[in-house]
Amino acid sequence: MRLGVLDVGSNTVHLLVVDARRGGHPTPMSSTKASLRLAEATDSSGKITRRGAEKLISTVDEFAKIARSSGCAEMMAFATSAVRDATNSDDVLARVRAETGVALQVLSGVDESRLTFLAVRRWYGWSAGRIINIDIGGGSLELSSGVDEEPDVALSLPLGAGRLTREWLPDDPPGRRRVNMLRDWLANELAGTGGAITAAGPADLAVATSKTFRSLARLTGAAPSGAGPRVKRTLTATGLRQLIAFISRMTASDRAELEGVSADRAPQIVAGALVAEASMKALGIETVDICPWALREGLILRKLDSEADGTALVGGAGESGTQQISVRDAGR
CATH class of the missing domain: 3.30.420.40 (ATPase, nucleotide binding domain)
Known part of the structure; x- marks a missing residue:
């Protein structure tokens, strides 16, 4: 099909x-x-x-x-x-x-989180054990954790890279003071959220999805996209901290010249990096694997599954046991 x-x-x-x-x-x-x-x-x-x-x-x-x-x-x-x-x-x-x-x-934010998790689970398989996934979009941040195809916890927060760039980093370059202010604010915002995710159980594998994470991994030395989707790519907390110190001093036009950063993404990559840093710190994660599949693939997989068993394409997570957490429930 x-x-x-x-x-x-x-x-x-x-x-x-x-x-x-x-x-x-x-x-x-x-x-x-x-x-x-x-x-x-x-x-x-x-x-x-x-x-x-x-x-x-x-x-x-x-x-x-x-x-x-x-x-x-x-x-x-x-x-x-x-x-x-x-x-x-x-x-x-x-x-x-x-x-x-x-x-x-x-799509609701929770459905975004659930469908992305499904794609990640199918990519890594059952042998990966409990997976924690982080996905940074332009408008929202999705977090999930689970041992099955349906995550035990799925969260969505309005902490996307584009949104935070507009609200917190209007200057180009953003300036050290504003970067530090956003870093401190994110740490506070995600303090309770990290507990909600880790309470489901310790992760056997920490994964990150989205263009933001792929760009950050490339900037810290991961293989280019041309190497194919099956090449292992990772992002470390140490490499991310060093990268933030470097790119936060650059203008958007200079960042667009870096390999792995498009002109469209260059203005918001600093905010995206800060969200990635704060998320990994809140979850106690030092390294994430970069998964090439995300929301779109999750929708395709759910579509194929739904045609086979007659279930709904999205929604209904509560019936399958997923803890659906809104912004208000996630410690904000």
């Missing part, structure tokens, strides 16, 4: 086309991205602007055509924190559906 996964995130819209079957390894056929910066196209009242909505509609329409021309039997279209947090999300979603025919499904 050829499937398309359309991911509307805070920074980019990404269409992944794969050939997939239950019990098999989803094979990527093509990947198309557009930098939309939807989180920045939000006004002071929390609404996605008219211009932002129009760019979203035209991009979704274009990518839906690409999915059809690629032979996709189905396209799963979803949106995360930028749309989820917008005060006019219902109106924007209605316009997208009316003008493109695409029904964007808004």
Whole structure:
């Protein structure tokens, strides 16, 4: 089955086309991205602007055509924190559906965490034991822990790299004082959260997903993407601290010249590194393995599973035992 996964995130819209079957390894056929910066196209009242909505509609329409021309039997279209947090999300979603025919499904933060964990579990297998996973997006941070495919604990917090860059690091370069202020604030914010995760049990394997972590690992010496997805890549707390000291003194344009950092990600990589540092410290983790699979792959796997057993694609976590924790429950 050829499937398309359309991911509307805070920074980019990404269409992944794969050939997939239950019990098999989803094979990527093509990947198309557009930098939309939807989180920045939000006004002071929390609404996605008219211009932002129009760019979203035209991009979704274009990518839906690409999915059809690629032979996709189905396209799963979803949106995360930028749309989820917008005060006019219902109106924007209605316009997208009316003008493109695409029904964007808004994922909750907990579902993001659960589906990413599923992808990580399938990548590493049962022999990995208890896995703790960290995922840093543009708008939110997801944490999860479990021994099965359904995590025991799944959290989502509004601590994404793009969000914190806008709120805490407006200057370029950000300046040592602001970096230290954000570092201290993150340590306080994540103090209770780390306990909620580690209370589920000690991790046998600590994993990190997302473009932010892949970039950070590359900047600290991990193999480039061209080496393939199965090359082992890691990020250490020591390497991360040294990296923060280096990149926080650089401008965004200088950071964009570094290998592994795109021009789109360069402005927010410092905040992303600080979130990674704080998360690892709160969880007592010195090293994370970088997993090439994340949310999109989790959605594909859940889709294949749901067609086989008739379960819902997302939601229903409480029935399977996952401890779903909102921002208010996570010690904030």
